[in-house]
Amino acid sequence: MTGNDVIDIIFLSLKIAATAMVFSIPIAFIVAWLLARHEFAGKSLVQALITLPLVMPPVVTGYMLLVLFGRNGYLGDLFHALGIQFAFHWTGAALAAAIMAFPLLVRPMRLSIEGLDRGLEEAASTLGAKRLTRFATITLPLVLPGVLAGAVLGFAKALGEFGATITFVSNIPGETQTLSLAIYSLLQSPSGDRTVMLMIAVSAFLAIGSVLVSEWIGRRMGKWTRQ
């Protein structure tokens, strides 16, 4: 495996993780908002469903994705009609990464929404700010640390996702072979490859870096927004 191959793999991994985040962050925020601010029937069911990817064997999650979003799956048909294909496609890897990272996104978002002093929104309303303005000027800036911290953690998780991805979209070089899957393949071959050490280092670096950035955002912005 050449250095260019490694770079391609890294870029594919980043593309998959970024796509997963772009689509799942808004959804996670809405879900976190509903859980934090609203009471509705089936709330505990939603909570359980979101936590599931954390506790279920990733292989099982991947298999369920295959059943649902595969070529003959119920949702797979639907998306196919819309021109979106998941099975054995990099978008499928992004979907798997998004599902697996979802609980990590929702939790910090929910905590920061719950931690927001609603009195500030009341104060803003008495000063003439309508709902959307209140959200944009008070709510969003104040929950942003939680949203960003969640996003960075989720990104790191999406970057390293393995079990659900390999089960759902297989390990296709150039299409679904992310960093983790490439490392796995190289470790399987008896000859070994020195590039594997590079990839492991890159992987570890990205993970540690993400956690540090997430911590830093939490600290930095937390200080800034504290009363």
Added chain:
Amino acid sequence: MTDQAKDAKIEGQGLDVAVEARLDQFALAAKFKAGPGLTALFGQSGAGKTTVLKMIAGLVRPDAGRIAVMGRVLFDAAKGIDIAPADRRVGMVFQEARLFPHMSVLRNLTYGRWAGKRSATTDIGRITQMLGIDGLLERYPRTLSGGEKQRVAIGRALLADPALLLMDEPLASLDQQRKREILPYLEEVRDEIGLPIVYVSHEVDEVARLADTLVLMADGGVLGAGNAVEMFSRLEFGPALGRHEASSLLTGTMARYLPDYGLCEIALGEGCLLYIVNERLAVGDRLRMRVKARDVALSLSMPKDVSVRNILPATIHDLALDDSPFVEILLQVSGQMLRARITRYAFDALKLGIGQPVFAMIKSVAIGQRMLSGKL
């Protein structure tokens, strides 16, 4: 003027509140009218004062009733009117300031303009100077003291061009020194801006000093409402205003300063003089003084050999006599009402009765400086 015309006039200038609501802990039914100036909602915690304030602001919705400010209906359950808080033009100062932590003081102050689209009729420089916060504009809320935060919150509400200002115990979270620091600013807001203010408090001192109209609340209802000076003189509100704190409000004019003694001579009326200590008064200043009932002593004849210099000729106007060791007496002093509390033992010994002329004695120190309000 007929009563109806009078009512309409009051409504056009002030506040008309009649609300009912069943809340988690208690039932609330409050009804009162207030003219311009400062209206104090006074009562123990849990009386429903803050809830009434939030209803006026639109943050809590009453089950029934009507709320009108300066003739503008904000809420009318019968007609289905419920104007959103953002459109009420009702400024609110909360107990805990509630400044936006991620914005500078200046951004906080102007929030009503850039986020609330309120008109910029009030001059920022004037408000910040009046509240003494013109040096804080670049700072962030977390770096401010409690008193500074509260002053910024008052400025923020004023700069959002309100038609009415609500204040929910703005001094409650502050220590005595900070309270003393802010009170003059509140008086300034009341007198200089000319905005009707509704002020929630459970401190008799604050109410005595600030209120033009007093609304007494207890257990989710209104015990009585009216002119603050009259309300203070009504004996039946003694328990509600606090037995220990029972007092009356006297209005007077600074007549002359006695430099040798450091005393101010205050004229309550024709030939009726009080002596108090206050370095800030100028001749001609009108002021309101609060005298606690327990600081007033009575004499049947003009006392000659006592140290007390404040000896006012008075007539007993009313009295409340029961089995308690004390008798509450309402005196008429130069057209004003003064309360006195004496023991029943003394009352019997002097054989006092309604209509009887007496002399009321008040020690100068009992009319402390912090009980004085500025220009009326």
